[in-house]
Amino acid sequence: MNHIKSMTIPELGAVLKELGQPAFRAKQLYTWLHRGVRSYEEMTDLPKNLRSILSERYPICPPEVVRKQESKLDGTIKYLWRLSDGNCVETVLMRYHYGNSVCISTEVGCRMGCAFCASTLGGLVRKLEPYEMLDQVLFTQVDSGLSIGHIVLMGIGEPLDNFDNVMRFLELVNSAEGMNISMRHISLSTCGLVPMIDRLAEEKLQITLSVSLHAPSDEIRNTIMPVNKAYPTQELLAACRRYYEKTNRRISFEYAMIDGVNDTEEAAKLLIRRLKGLPAHVNLIPLNHVEESPLKPSKKQAVAKFQKLLEDAGIPATVRRTLGGDIDASCGQLRRNYTKQQAR
Ligand code: SAH
Numbered sequence: 136m137n138h139i140k141s142m143t144i145p146e147l148g149a150v151l152k153e154l155g156q157p158a159f160r161a162k163q164l165y166t167w168l169h170r171g172v173r174s175y176e177e178m179t180d181l182p183k184n185l186r187s188i189l190s191e192r193y194p195i196c197p198p199e200v201v202r203k204q205e206s207k208l209d210g211t212i213k214y215l216w217r218l219s220d221g222n223c224v225e226t227v228l229m230r231y232h233y234g235n236s237v238c239i240s241t242e243v244g245c246r247m248g249c250a251f252c253a254s255t256l257g258g259l260v261r262k263l264e265p266y267e268m269l270d271q272v273l274f275t276q277v278d279s280g281l282s283i284g285h286i287v288l289m290g291i292g293e294p295l296d297n298f299d300n301v302m303r304f305l306e307l308v309n310s311a312e313g314m315n316i317s318m319r320h321i322s323l324s325t326c327g328l329v330p331m332i333d334r335l336a337e338e339k340l341q342i343t344l345s346v347s348l349h350a351p352s353d354e355i356r357n358t359i360m361p362v363n364k365a366y367p368t369q370e371l372l373a374a375c376r377r378y379y380e381k382t383n384r385r386i387s388f389e390y391a392m393i394d395g396v397n398d399t400e401e402a403a404k405l406l407i408r409r410l411k412g413l414p415a416h417v418n419l420i421p422l423n424h425v426e427e428s429p430l431k432p433s434k435k436q437a438v439a440k441f442q443k444l445l446e447d448a449g450i451p452a453t454v455r456r457t458l459g460g461d462i463d464a465s466c467g468q469l470r471r472n473y474t475k476q477q478a479r
Pocket of ligand 1: 247253288421
């Protein structure tokens with residue numbers, strides 16, 4: 136947590152104390168940083184010599200916009216950012232009736248290898264630092280001029296594979312002196328790293344846990360999600376039950392509907408049996424076709440039928456509306472296309 140924007144107020148206090156500064160400056164500095172300033176020069180109420188020492192020792196290095204695409208259909212905005220080391224990540228701003236939400240990346244690339252996902256095609260490059268996740272929220276807000284009240288950790292990367300940095304990011308973005316975004320307005324999505332779900336339960340956060348289930352059986356799940364070989368479906372669902380017992384938070388299950396793979400009546404019936412007694416919500420997502428993959432989205436009727444089977448069994452199930460269909464808005468696609476172009 137060496138970057139100045141990954142630090143908490145007490146940590147900033149320690150840095151400033153060493154520079155012979157009074158304690159109240161820590162909060163002042165923190166507030167400026169969390170407003171998304173691009174340089175110390177903007178911090179007009181800090182002494183000039185302090186500003187110059189800080190800019191030498193703790194450069195702010197804000198991300199730069201490489202690409203920005205705005206959907207004409209629904210106002211969704213997608214950003215591709217260049218980080219200080221040249222790597223790129225993407226963030227999507229979505230506009231809902233309840234407010235604006237950003238979908239942020241937690242890693243550069245991903246090592247989970249899901250068969251349907253564009254983010255994992257080049258493997259994991261590195262994990263993001265806490266401030267690099269915060270910057271996505273901050274600079275999306277600054278650039279778009281739209282106030283952001285909700286966050287989903289569903290962009291590139293596996294958040295539970297970057298546990299400590301993600302926990303610090305949540306603390307920062309939730310802090311009253313910072314963006315003050317309520318934990319209840321934050322969702323974290325995982326492909327199902329069982330030990331990490333147990334660790335997250337210990338944190339007793341008010342966030343929503345989303346689990347990318349995508350299949351009710353090992354037979355199906357093994358073919359699309361390599362992580363299932365390490366943590367099979369039943370073990371994952373047992374961890375979800377423990378999570379619920381610890382936190383009392385209903386779990387949201389993501390289920391990407393793939394033609395002929397996981398969208399049969401048999402799959403729906405098994406899913407119903409496996410989710411029995413677990414307060415859950417199932418999000419049915421029509422698969423977003425990725426060029427490199429042979430997997431195709433389910434037919435509309437199959438999705439509707441699957442949803443009805445779940446609903447009739449008392450499991451709330453919604454079909455996720457597709458946003459930004461005209462701008463490569465599903466995760467990993469913008470970075471992927473950009474990296475491919477650069478390689479040509
Ligand atoms: N690694 C985390 C979060 C990032 S992926 C996770 O696996 O949950 C965010 C969500 O998008 C996951 O549910 C993922 O399975 C889903 N997803 C990835 N590629 C997709 C695609 N082509 N179509 C539909 N959903 C996809």
